[in-house]
Amino acid sequence: MGKIRVLKKSIKFTVRSKRRFIVFLLIFAIVSSFVTFFINDIDTLQTDLYLEQKGLILNQRNEFSVFNNQSTRLLNEILDIKASGGLEAVENYAVSRYADLDAGLRIFSLDVKNPWMNADVNPSLIQQGKYPSTANEIMVPTGSFYFKSTSNNVAIKSDIVVGQVLEFFDGTDLIELTVVGTFDTSKMTQINVDVKEKLWIFLHDTTYDSMLDLYNIDEDASYTYSMSFVVPGLILSETTYQAINDLNDGIKVILSENNTDSYGIWASQAEFLPLEDSVKKATNTLVSLGFAVIGGIILSIMLSYLISRFRRREIAVLKALGYSNGSVRTTLVGEVLTTSISGFFVGMTLVQGILFYTSDFKFDNLLRWVAFLASFGIIVLITLPGIFLISRKILGVSPSEAFRDK
Amino acid sequence: MSMEVIIEAKNLGKTYKRGRSEVVHALDDINLKLYEAEMILLYGPSGSGKSTLLNVLSGLDNPTTGTIKFSGDDITEFNQKQLTDLRRNDVGFVFQAWELIDNLTAVENVEAPMYPESVPSNVLRTDAITLLRRLDLLDREYHYPKEMSGGEQQRVALARALIKRPKVIFADEPTGNLDSETGHLIMRLLKTVCRQGTAIIIATHDEELREYADRIIRLHDGKMTEERV
């Protein structure tokens, strides 16, 4: 109970010495924002590189459609491929399908649990709102659409915006879909975006099937435009790279057997980024992070040094008043942590703000929790050397110093 | 009625090395008994060893030779933890420059020694306020040190020393930074505290304060002589 009160008071009194507190808080905020920024970079690197480094994408060739039953057959073959170690080559996969429900409506399936596995429409394309995460959330391309009627050539042009609810009703069943995001089609490479004569809806796998049911569309009228596979292992590792090569070779063998009838016709595999390039990209960010961390460590040591040097007398007085080394440590460490953690929150808010105003995509793509927690952990780690220094210095202060002449 | 002995020092010596070869005898063969409810004034020119004696008797510093019995226990044999406990429980300090903590209010300064203890905060607050009122600091509870006069700050410091109900208070020139009138006020308060049972040792230069002493000890180059009053 006593220790907790010492800590609570320490926090309270730290905040009270406004000038000292604010100066160090701001310095910590700057360091924290750098750390947070680079951590966020590493975090997005992780997702950006996810498919590049761990994944293989198999795309439909534009002029040929791959039927659902063909892709399912091929998928089963690919899942049987073993890597050189004899283990399963595929750790995870996603199948992207599409179907024309009528002349004015095309739906695309999304594996919302693995958004980064979709070769063409991943969360980085989001312009407004967010990537769908539940069964009745959908996203659509940014811009207007022509709703074409089936019977004649008249079309209605309209915008679809985030927040809008689309209802599909066949007289008995109702499917209600909410637009949660719009995305930029110009960066898509696989889906042909020339004609906007249809409304495009990107939705959850299971809702995709419900929509086929609602429109009474046969499974055979649903096509697969892309499949992506992810191999086990860490990104940027040599073994993962080897596994990708194994998987690639395996797929080539299957597709070269001239089984176009049973598997459909697929485009040749895109090249994947050379390992060295990705490593270089990652290293640059890591080096920057390293500098930020070193800066932070220097700062925390500086603050701790200032405290233990210029407030030596206060330490001596506390000891004379009967504080144990531990209680003095709690008091001073509380001060350092209060300053650094408050600084962290200020810095983080700063980064959030910068991300918010500079990035095209909003909400979901601000700092992720992982990045937030990692940055927080690093800031706490950064203060450890300072805390260690303070603890050492405290031992060297004799309570009798309180009696010495100033 | 016999008074209980609180501190009994025998053959105390303290030497400091200065430079390579010079040895300073800050204390030389000090023998001293301090009884409960007794006030000792410690006189001596600058450098005579007054502060050193206070440090040694209160366990802040170790003597080079001799023993110090504090309530019967020899504190020269104490380890770090026992010495901390002694400061926690049995001794209070009053310093020449008060040494209040700047960013704590008067009442918080008084409470500070008790923060690590398991006394409920509301009990502690009541106690601290009662002490401040007893020292005539009504309405000063929530002032910061820099908003108070020297005499007021020294009274806060005295309340801080008293909050633990120590057996002994060590005061090093408690009136050294105060004008004569305020100095007497502080001495009267110390005297009251003393009459209620706390032993007090005060190091001072001020001969005007003789009248408050039960006993006077004079130090000269580390050697003591006792003077009846």
Ligand SMILES: Nc1ncnc2c1ncn2[C@@H]1O[C@H](COP(=O)(O)OP(=O)(O)OP(=O)(O)O)[C@@H](O)[C@H]1O
């Ligand atoms: N830490 C130390 N190291 C070396 N010498 C010391 C130390 N502390 C005190 N001395 C010496 O011991 C002697 C006694 O010092 P002390 O501070 O006890 O004197 P004092 O009577 O309190 O003087 P003042 O009235 O100026 O406060 C002095 O000669 C001083 O220089």
Ligand SMILES: [Mg+2]
């Ligand atoms: Mg002195």
